[in-house]
Amino acid sequence: MxxxxxxxxxxxxxxxxxxxxxxxxxxxxxxxNLTTGDVANIPKGAIFIKxxxxxxxxxxxxxxxKFDAILHxxxxxxxxxxxxxxxxxxxxxxxxxxxxxxxxLKSGCKNFIYASTMSIYxxxxxxxxxxxxxxxxxxxxxxxxxxxxxxxxxxxxFGISCTSLRLFNVYxxxxxxxxxxxxxxxxxxxxxxxxxxxxxxxxxxxYRDFVHIDDVVNAFSACVRLRDSEYRVINxxxxxxTTINEVLSxxxxxxxxRLVVDFLNGTPGDQFGVVGNNTVAKEKLNWEPEVTVxxxxxxxxxxxxxxxx
Amino acid sequence: MxxxxxxxxxxxxxxxxxxxxxxxxxxxxxxxNLTTGDVANIPKGAIFIKxxxxxxxxxxxxxxxKFDAILHxxxxxxxxxxxxxxxxxxxxxxxxxxxxxxxxLKSGCKNFIYASTMSIYxxxxxxxxxxxxxxxxxxxxxxxxxxxxxxxxxxxxFGISCTSLRLFNVYxxxxxxxxxxxxxxxxxxxxxxxxxxxxxxxxxxxYRDFVHIDDVVNAFSACVRLRDSEYRVINxxxxxxTTINEVLSxxxxxxxxRLVVDFLNGTPGDQFGVVGNNTVAKEKLNWEPEVTVxxxxxxxxxxxxxxxx
Numbered sequence: 212m213x214x215x216x217x218x219x220x221x222x223x224x225x226x227x228x229x230x231x232x233x234x235x236x237x238x239x240x241x242x243x244n245l246t247t248g249d250v251a252n253i254p255k256g257a258i259f260i261k262x263x264x265x266x267x268x269x270x271x272x273x274x275x276x277k278f279d280a281i282l283h284x285x286x287x288x289x290x291x292x293x294x295x296x297x298x299x300x301x302x303x304x305x306x307x308x309x310x311x312x313x314x315x316l317k318s319g320c321k322n323f324i325y326a327s328t329m330s331i332y333x334x335x336x337x338x339x340x341x342x343x344x345x346x347x348x349x350x351x352x353x354x355x356x357x358x359x360x361x362x363x364x365x366x367x368x369f370g371i372s373c374t375s376l377r378l379f380n381v382y383x384x385x386x387x388x389x390x391x392x393x394x395x396x397x398x399x400x401x402x403x404x405x406x407x408x409x410x411x412x413x414x415x416x417x418y419r420d421f422v423h424i425d426d427v428v429n430a431f432s433a434c435v436r437l438r439d440s441e442y443r444v445i446n447x448x449x450x451x452x453t454t455i456n457e458v459l460s461x462x463x464x465x466x467x468x469r470l471v472v473d474f475l476n477g478t479p480g481d482q483f484g485v486v487g488n489n490t491v492a493k494e495k496l497n498w499e500p501e502v503t504v505x506x507x508x509x510x511x512x513x514x515x516x517x518x519x520x
Numbered sequence: 521m522x523x524x525x526x527x528x529x530x531x532x533x534x535x536x537x538x539x540x541x542x543x544x545x546x547x548x549x550x551x552x553n554l555t556t557g558d559v560a561n562i563p564k565g566a567i568f569i570k571x572x573x574x575x576x577x578x579x580x581x582x583x584x585x586k587f588d589a590i591l592h593x594x595x596x597x598x599x600x601x602x603x604x605x606x607x608x609x610x611x612x613x614x615x616x617x618x619x620x621x622x623x624x625l626k627s628g629c630k631n632f633i634y635a636s637t638m639s640i641y642x643x644x645x646x647x648x649x650x651x652x653x654x655x656x657x658x659x660x661x662x663x664x665x666x667x668x669x670x671x672x673x674x675x676x677x678f679g680i681s682c683t684s685l686r687l688f689n690v691y692x693x694x695x696x697x698x699x700x701x702x703x704x705x706x707x708x709x710x711x712x713x714x715x716x717x718x719x720x721x722x723x724x725x726x727y728r729d730f731v732h733i734d735d736v737v738n739a740f741s742a743c744v745r746l747r748d749s750e751y752r753v754i755n756x757x758x759x760x761x762t763t764i765n766e767v768l769s770x771x772x773x774x775x776x777x778r779l780v781v782d783f784l785n786g787t788p789g790d791q792f793g794v795v796g797n798n799t800v801a802k803e804k805l806n807w808e809p810e811v812t813v814x815x816x817x818x819x820x821x822x823x824x825x826x827x828x829x
Contacts, residue, residue, distance in 0.1 A: 232776040240782045267607065297578065297671070301610075305667070307608045309660075345654035351618075354670040358614070362606070365789070480674070 214238040215435065216278045216320075218311070219258055219285030221248025223386050223394075224326060224378075228282060228431045230254045240276060242269060247390060264307035266367060270314050280322035280435045281374060283311050289393040290330050291478045295354035300351045309375040312366045312373075320371070324434045327375040327395065329420070329448070329485055331357045341488040342377070342444045351481030367442035374434050376427075379487050381426030381449035383507060384514035395419065395455070395481050396508060399462060400515045403470050413477035415456040420448040420486040423502035430499035432498040448487030449500040461505055463488050522600050523547040525629075527620070528594030529566055530557025530677070532695045533635060533687075536733050539563045542589035545733075547801070549585060553579060553595060555807065556699060570602070579623050589631035589744045593621050596663060598702040599639050600787045602661035609660045612755045617668035621675045621682075630681070632672065633743045636684040637759070638794055640666045647828035650797040651753045659789030669753060676751035683743050683822045685736075686795050692733030692816060693823035705817060706730065708771055709824045712779050722786035725766040729757040729795040732811035742805040757796030758809040770814055774821040 212481070218243030219225030229239045239257045240335055241274040242264050243250075253259050262269035286304040287293060308325065315323050319373045330353035332340045348354045365374035386397035388404070402409045431446045462472055492498045524541055538548045543731030551573055553558075562568050571578035573594045595613040602609040617634065622630050639662035641649045658664045672682035680799045683701070695706035697713070721826030731747045739756045772779055796808060801807045 297622070299617055301615055301618060301667075305612055305614075306607055309610060313606070348670055349674065351671065351674065353665050354674070357665040357670070358610075358663050361657055361658065361666070365658065365660065365663070 212237055213279040213435070214240070214277060216240050216263070216273065216281045218242050218283050219248065219261065220253045221245055221250055222252065222285065224381060224424065224427060225284040226252040226254060227385060227428050228284060229257050229445065231428045231432055231519060233257060238452065239431070240273070245385065249387070251402035252385070255462045263303070265302040266312065268309055269316075270310040273314060274318055274496070276407040277318065278320040280323045280324060280436070281315050281320055282313055283308055284326040285328070287352070290350035290352040290480050293350050293355070294479050297351040298482055301355050304352065305358045308362055312371070314360060315371050316366065322435060322438065323366065323371050323373045324431060325359060325363060325375045326362055327377045327444070328353065328356050328419060329377050329379045329446070329487060330482070331360070331377060332485070338484070339450070339486055339488045340446065342446060342491055349482065351478070354470070364442045368481055372438050372443065374436065374437065374443045375449045376430055378427060379420040379422050379446070379485065379486070381424055381427050382421055382511065384511055385424065388515065388518070394420065396458060396511065399458065399513060403462065403466055404515050407468055408471040408473065410461065410473045410475055411455060411459070412475045413455070413481055415459065415474060416454055418454045418484045418486060420451060421446050421453055421458070421504050421507065422500060423507040426500045426502055430492065430496060430498050433498050445492050445495060446489050447486040447492060448489050450487060450489050451504065453504050456503075458508065461508045462512060465509045476497060513520050521546055522588040523549070523586060523613060525549050525551075525582065525585065526588050527551050527560045527592050527616070529568065529689065530554055531561065531594065531597075531806060533681070533736060534593040535561040535563060536576045536737050537696060537744040538566050539739045541740055542566060543802055549582070556644050558696070558700045561694070565799055568737065569718060571766040572612070574611040574670065576619055576652065579619040582623060583627055585625065587772070588627055589633060589738060590620055590624050591744070592617060593635040595635070596661070599659035599661040599789050600701050602659050602664070605789050606660040610664050613664035614667045617671055621671060621680070621703065625678055631744060631747065632680050632682045633740060634668060634682070634684045636686045637662065637665050638688045638755070638796060639791070640669070640686060643791060645723050647793070648759070648795055648797045649755065650809045651755060651800055661789070678793065681720060681747050683738055683746065683752045683754065684695065685738060685743065685754055685756045686796070688729040688755070688794065688815070689733050690736050691730055691820065693820055694733065697775065697824065697827070702787065705730065705767060705795050705820065708767065709820060712775055713770060713824050716777055718768065719782045719784055720768070721784045721792055722764070723733060724768065725763055725781060727761045727763045727793045729760060729796060730762055730767070730816065731757050732808060735809045735811055739805060739807050740773055742807050746805065754756065754801050755796040755798050757798050757799060759796060759798050760813065761795040767813070767817065770817045771821060774818045776825070778815060783789040
C-alpha cells in the first residue's frame with residue numbers, strides 16, 4: 212500500500228484520481244478549499260483536509276505524513292476566470308506549487324506530479340503542440356502554470372522526481388455542470404439540459420484536443436510508477452483535432468430533442484486551435500488514449516440526461 | 521511636469537531613478553517596504569509610502585493618483601536569496617507586478633516599465649543572450665521575473681504600453697555594501713574594505729556583463745518617453761564580457777593595499793557565463809552604455825574608500 216497526497220479531491224479530476232488509487236488499496240490524503248469543488252465528490256476512504264494549498268500553515272500541518280507521491284491537481288482551472296482575479300490565480304496555481312514542492316523536499320517525498328495545462332503553449336504557428344515548443348501563454352492561468360513548471364525543474368535538481376502533465380481539454384462524466392466558465396463540453400451539455408439552447412462563445416471552426424477523464428486518470432496512475440533522473444513535461448492529449456462544430460454535431464446526434472445553437476463573441480485569452488502531440492506520453496508513460504470523442508461525448512450525454520431526470 | 525510611481529525608492533536602482541526624475545522637475549511617488557532598502561536613500565522631494573507592493577491594500581491606496589508612468593523596480597533582487605524563501609520571492613517579484621498592472625489599468629496609466637533581469641535566460645548554449653531566445657530560468661528569482669513579463673504581455677493587449685528592461689549586472693556607487701548576497705562588484709568591494717580579503721564563490725573564469733547604474737538610469741529615462749503598440753523586452757547591458765578575474769584585477773589596480781583572494785564553491789542557481797546583446801536597446805531606446813567597466817569600477821573604488829574613511 213502506498214500513501215499519496217492528491218490535492219483538489221473535491222474537483223472533477225482530483226476526485227477521479229483519488230477513486231482510482233483507493234480502488235487499488237492505497238491511502239490518500241487530500242486538501243481542497245471547496246471554492247469550486249463539492250465535498251460530496253471526495254471519494255469515501257480519503258482523508259480530507261479543508262484548506263487552501265497556497266496557505267503555508269495548511270501545508271505545514273502535513274509535515275508528519277510520509278507520502279510516496281504528491282499529485283498537485285488543485286487550482287483555479289479556468290483561463291477565463293483567471294482574468295477576473297489574476298492574483299488569486301497566481302496564489303492557487305503557483306504559490307501552492309512552491310509550498311507543496313517544499314513539503315516534498317522537507318518530508319522526503321521523492322515523486323511530484325503536477326496537473327499542468329496546454330494553455331502554456333498559447334498561440335503557436337505550428338499545428339501540433341509538442342513539449343519542445345517555446346511556451347507563449349496568453350492567459351494568467353497559463354502564466355501561473357508555466358511558472359510552476361519552472362519551479363519543478365529547480366526542485367528536480369534537488370533530487371525530487373518531478374513530472375508535469377500538460378492536460379488538454381479534459382471532459383467526462385462527473386464534470387461540474389454548474390460551472391459555466393470551465394470545460395467546453397460540460398458547458399454545452401449543461402446549457403442543453405437547462406434550456407435546449409447552446410451559446411458558443413467564439414467560432415465553431417475553433418478546434419480542441421478532447422481527452423477523456425478515464426484516460427487522464429490512467430496518465431496520473433502511470434506517473435506514480437515512474438521515476439526519472441530528468442524533469443519531465445508530458446502532453447496528455449489524443450492528437451486528434453475536433454472542431455467545436457463537430458462537438459455540437461455529436462451532442463445533437465445523441466441528444467433526444469432538437470437543440471438551438473447561438474454563436475457569440477469569444478472570451479479573452481482563448482486559443483483558436485489546440486491539438487497536441489502525444490509521442491512523449493506514449494514513450495515515457497506507455498500511455499495511449501482509449502476513449503474516442505464520439506464514445507466519450509455519447510456516454511457523457513447519457514450521464515447528463517440521467518442526472519436531469 | 522509628469523508624475524511617476526517608482527517602486528523601491530529606498531533601494532539602489534530605484535533611488536537613482538527617482539533622483540533623476542526629481543532633478544528634471546517631475547513628481548515622484550514611491551513605495552518601499554524597507555526590507556533591504558534604507559529610508560535614507562529615498563531622494564528628497566519624493567512622496568514615500570511605506571508598504572509591500574504585493575499588498576493589495578497598499579496598491580489600492582494609490583488609486584487617486586494619476587501617473588504618467590509606473591516604473592516597478594522594487595523586489596527581492598538576489599537569485600541566491602530566492603532559494604531561501606521562494607514564496608516571498610514570488611510575492612515580491614510577481615504578485616506585486618499583477619497588482620501594479622491592475623492599478624495602471626484601473627487608474628488609466630498607459631505606460632508600465634519593469635525592472636526585469638538577465639536571470640530569465642538561465643543557462644543557454646549561445647554566447648550572447650538576445651531577447652528572442654527561449655527563456656530557461658534556473659533560479660526562483662528568474663522564474664518569478666519571467667512570469668511578470670508574461671503578465672505584462674497580457675496587459676499590453678489591454679492597451680497599456682509595457683516595457684521590460686532585462687538588467688544585467690548593475691553596479692555603481694550607492695550599492696548596498698552591507699548586503700553580501702547581492703551585486704558581485706559591491707560584495708567584492710565590501711569585503712576588501714572590511715578585511716582586505718575577497719572570497720569569490722565560484723570560478724574566476726565565470727563572466728558577466730557589468731552595466732553601470734548611470735547607464736541604467738538613462739535606460740529607464742528613455743522608456744518613459746517611449747510609446748509602442750507592441751510589448752517590448754529590452755536587454756540593458758554593455759555587450760562586453762568581463763571575467764571575475766578581470767574584475768578582481770581592476771579592483772586591485774585601484775585599491776591602495778594588497779588584497780587576498782579566496783575561491784570557494786559556487787552558489788545555487790548561479791549562471792556560469794552571462795553577456796548580452798544590446799541591439800534592441802540601441803534601436804528602440806536610442807540608448808548606448810557610456811561607462812566602461814574600468815572607469816566604473818575605479819570610481820566605485822573611490823566611493824567605497826571615501827565611505828570607509
